[in-house]
Amino acid sequence: MKNAMPTMKDVAQEAGVALGTVSKVFNGIPVGESYRIKVEEAARKLGYQVNQYARGLKTNKTNTVAVILPGVNHPFFAALAHHICEALARRDYRMLLYVTASNPEIEQNCVNMVRQNKADGIIGLTYNPLVVGEDLPFVGIDRSFRADIPCVAADNYGGGRLAAEKLLELGCTHLAFLRTGSSSPSETDKRGDGFESVCRTRQIPCEVLRRNDGEDGPEVFREFLLAHMAEGKLDIDGIFCSTDLLAWRIQNILAELGLRVPEDVQIIGFDGIRRFGGEELYCSTIIQPAEKMAETCVDLLLAKDRSNIPALVCLPVSYAPGGTTRE
Amino acid sequence: MKNAMPTMKDVAQEAGVALGTVSKVFNGIPVGESYRIKVEEAARKLGYQVNQYARGLKTNKTNTVAVILPGVNHPFFAALAHHICEALARRDYRMLLYVTASNPEIEQNCVNMVRQNKADGIIGLTYNPLVVGEDLPFVGIDRSFRADIPCVAADNYGGGRLAAEKLLELGCTHLAFLRTGSSSPSETDKRGDGFESVCRTRQIPCEVLRRNDGEDGPEVFREFLLAHMAEGKLDIDGIFCSTDLLAWRIQNILAELGLRVPEDVQIIGFDGIRRFGGEELYCSTIIQPAEKMAETCVDLLLAKDRSNIPALVCLPVSYAPGGTTRE
């Protein structure tokens, strides 16, 4: 009458064997051939599926990993979620997804919920320092808030350097770095550092504007650009933006100002966002290896030996032209 | 030494009350005020969290819903996932996400896994007929494969009509409907039906090209357009594409052919995809109410009374100009 889901007991009865024997069959523990057959047959007949959570109650493993992201609406986060989900599935794990809108309370709340749901670990791209038990494996993306929590990120510093080198290679002589993003520190801050370091070394003039989300509107960037214009010309000829989204906005502003990209000024973004999740790039950009990052997070989280986990893993980025540079 | 997660027993001991009392406190069952305080204090001190799955073992509820999508890389799917996740969180449910790449085996496999994980229900955008137990609540998006499984979709038919009416209102006299998509039938097929019905009624010439994904490359559309060109002019002046992605591709082809949008030909897409998951539209389009759809799916799935669930719920769409129409 209630829930007709068959249990191990049903299978045992159907197969005419003991409960323990059924369990063994489903755990790959050797059992008499004839018994195995009987059990498997009964299981198929009844459509039996092990209850992972009842099992977890005993084994303290649920084969479930919680993933905490600010959201899944932004293409880069979507790509992460997608690839993490697939990487987990390949290992026969399931993904419990939480979205937080970067809200500290929600983030912490998610962590608490994860404990209720007994996930085997957490992969989290979070912006706030969280309290998470020592016992619960945690891997951070782009950010680590505790010494023993490994962080997986793209090689943001290297990506910044690469962007600078590319722009110089493409003939730029006066660069700029533009940034928006969260105010809480993260690996992504190194994008600008890498970029500036190249400029310093090569003694290239580099204008910098770093802003935090919400601090002020897009008009700061407009003003910045205006301040660098004289007689309809921009004195900057190469811009590195901290994200593809910012690059897109900058392009719009430049268009309004009557400047052409890439003729008057070349732009390189960061992320490697593709239209419709698979079509062409929005701009010339430094591509984050989302799939590799996902795979690495999962590997790190599920590693048997958690004694010598690295604190930070930076994955190689690559440059791809996307129409906003001259090549 | 092992997992230090405190249990109800620990809380009971700490609070100096019986186990059952602790349980009652956490279930809102009336209990002596002084006891409640003691329990809550002990729980806080120990950092206790109920184990949802141990609870589920008894109650047959896990407060978990499985969501099955082809992937989460495409912006529309990402939006669905995002809003479903939030809608579930609002009801104190968690989301178990599975991605299938529309592969029938993987889809079925997900359903089986869901049974292992004892989700309370499934929300699925799937392309293949699945075998899913009568007992497991299921809500389909854009498709239903069984009479008793409710389907939530945008008003695709109405959207098609709206597109036709808009194009006519904008002065078009010779229309076309272009379509790609899965070969398996779904609610989305009605987009073209609605569009054509308006054309028929109003006696407007309407060229139609319906293709299935993978049947052939993008060149069919190019050929189609070429076949409708004479002396560098297109005899069609209004195109309705079954998705924004297709509209984007068509725009690219038109550009190659030297045709201008919206001057020479106006285009309306379907979906309402926004750049970077929140910026402007790609084209003039019929917007699917992703958030409402998500909310509706969750409502339907979690409805107390599942006796009179509708078979199909179509949510209202809206039109928004996005630069590919003249207004």
Add this chain to the structure above:
DNA sequence: TTGTAAGCGTTATCAC
């Protein structure tokens, strides 16, 4: 090898 029984953390049914 196979069967038995004691938990895992929780809820629910009872006597008290």
Add this chain to the structure above:
DNA sequence: GTGATAACGCTTACAA
């Protein structure tokens, strides 16, 4: 109102 106690579906010694 409170506190034992028997499930829930499964794993795992341990005994047969």
